[in-house]
Amino acid sequence: MSAAAFLPYGRQNINEADIAAVVEVLKSDYLTQGPAIPRFEKSVADWCGAKHGIAFANGTATMHCAAQAMGLGPSDYLWTSPITFVASANAGRYCGAKVDFVDVDPGTVLMCPERLEAKLVQAEKAGTLPKIVVPVHFTGQSCDMPRIHALGQKYGFKIMEDAAHCMGGEFEGERIGSCRWSDAASHSFHPVKIVTSGEGGMITANDDELAWRISMLRTHGITRDEKRMVNESHGAWYYEQLELGFNYRMTDLQAALGASQMTRLESFAKRRREIADLYDRELAGLPLRPLARDPRGISGWHLYMIRLNLGEIRKTRREVFDSMRAQGIGVNVHYIPVHLQPDYQKLGFQKGMFLEAERYYEEAITLPMFPLMTDEDVVRVKDALITATGI
The missing domain is CATH 3.40.640.10 (Type I PLP-dependent aspartate aminotransferase-like (Major domain))
Structure with a gap:
């Protein structure tokens, strides 16, 4: 790539x-x-x-x-x-x-x-x-x-x-x-x-x-x-x-x-774990934190999520997100809390009902994660994050 x-x-x-x-x-x-x-x-x-x-x-x-x-x-x-x-x-x-x-x-x-x-x-x-x-x-x-x-x-x-x-x-x-x-x-x-x-x-x-x-x-x-x-x-x-x-x-x-x-599941899973480990190393020290992991399990690593330390970087998640996209990094956000969807609010759900989910959503960004990624792609994501957060 x-x-x-x-x-x-x-x-x-x-x-x-x-x-x-x-x-x-x-x-x-x-x-x-x-x-x-x-x-x-x-x-x-x-x-x-x-x-x-x-x-x-x-x-x-x-x-x-x-x-x-x-x-x-x-x-x-x-x-x-x-x-x-x-x-x-x-x-x-x-x-x-x-x-x-x-x-x-x-x-x-x-x-x-x-x-x-x-x-x-x-x-x-x-x-x-x-x-x-x-x-x-x-x-x-x-x-x-x-x-x-x-x-x-x-x-x-x-x-x-x-x-x-x-x-x-x-x-x-x-x-x-x-x-x-x-x-x-x-x-x-x-x-x-x-x-x-x-x-x-x-x-x-x-x-x-x-x-x-x-x-x-x-x-x-x-x-x-x-x-x-x-x-x-x-x-x-x-x-x-x-x-x-x-x-x-x-x-x-x-x-x-x-x-x-x-027939290739094992190789897919292995490469996803390698990418996650590389992200862990490359992103250490940046104003963000990955999700906590339970040591009893091994993740399938469909997604690599980070939470931005917004108070430290003094930018909104939207500003960081838009900067990443402008640099060619296809970040996403998973997920908008379901209870905040208009169709669910018709059922009586309101903002403030599930506070941890809402706090997470305000800070979350999904980074690229798929087996065809190279180690250089991970470094590119890191460099784009440094630019986007302005540190």
């Missing part, structure tokens, strides 16, 4: 093997609902250490179907983090449920177990305990899942991990997505993610019945399994819609790309 080229915050890594895998599907008998999908599902489930993988058209669809399969409905609550993409919260609203948020830890910016427990104590008294809690493994680092799982056992809620940033990560020696401490985990394969299928998502789970129901909802709520049918089968052509589902299927083209990418 030349010095003058625009450096985006994320970029897919496609090689000739990926292209050949897609071409092979194009020449085959199946462009969708064919053998490439179960191959991709197995590759992800096997890597995570989960029993089931169910592929979807995108990550949002995975969370919608999983929430509905877990029985979420209009009288229920779904809780998640305010620092996430809106899809984590929207999954609850798609099911007609009420949505609420748990403020984040000021260091890691992950769902704070202490705040979760305090909120659960109050919700139990009010009769408003959540049916589902969605911990968001922001930037690729796992939430404290053993603690959240213990709270789930105590207060009776189900757990759906938003693991969209995490492919390649671990916590306490367990690969993220194994569902050791959850009912299901949602993965994303958008082009800026660690592994891509173009668009796409997947649910990993260990419970057979939950996995079957998620799979059924993915395809219109239809089954061809005679053991599941209400009526006697009339022949090989016969199927039954058991409940209202959706058309959220992944194509074989996407699955072939995803499965090919999975």
Whole structure:
């Protein structure tokens, strides 16, 4: 990459093997609902250490179907983090449920177990305990899942991990997505993610019945399994819609790309860790701080986030952001707290309700992070930050 080229915050890594895998599907008998999908599902489930993988058209669809399969409905609550993409919260609203948020830890910016427990104590008294809690493994680092799982056992809620940033990560020696401490985990394969299928998502789970129901909802709520049918089968052509589902299927083209990418997951993850380590060294001493890290885990490093020491640099985040962009560095911001979105403020959420999330948002900038980056690119980002902050 030349010095003058625009450096985006994320970029897919496609090689000739990926292209050949897609071409092979194009020449085959199946462009969708064919053998490439179960191959991709197995590759992800096997890597995570989960029993089931169910592929979807995108990550949002995975969370919608999983929430509905877990029985979420209009009288229920779904809780998640305010620092996430809106899809984590929207999954609850798609099911007609009420949505609420748990403020984040000021260091890691992950769902704070202490705040979760305090909120659960109050919700139990009010009769408003959540049916589902969605911990968001922001930037690729796992939430404290053993603690959240213990709270789930105590207060009776189900757990759906938003693991969209995490492919390649671990916590306490367990690969993220194994569902050791959850009912299901949602993965994303958008082009800026660690592994891509173009668009796409997947649910990993260990419970057979939950996995079957998620799979059924993915395809219109239809089954061809005679053991599941209400009526006697009339022949090989016969199927039954058991409940209202959706058309959220992944194509074989996407699955072939995803499965090919999975063969390079280890190298992708290794390079992301190298870039993060280099950022740590290069940015030391600048008026900023990276997010805190839990030593029990290994991040998937989807994002490298910094928080600006605004009082020290005497510039706004917007000024620093605009300067970086003007220098050809494609910084971004992840995320605008969901409760500050106009559509959520219509529901009664207001500024000041989740203070740690709001403090983080005022200071946050996303730096470029993808395996094709060179060490020189990291130095270029550092130099641009020095110029932008004026130190």
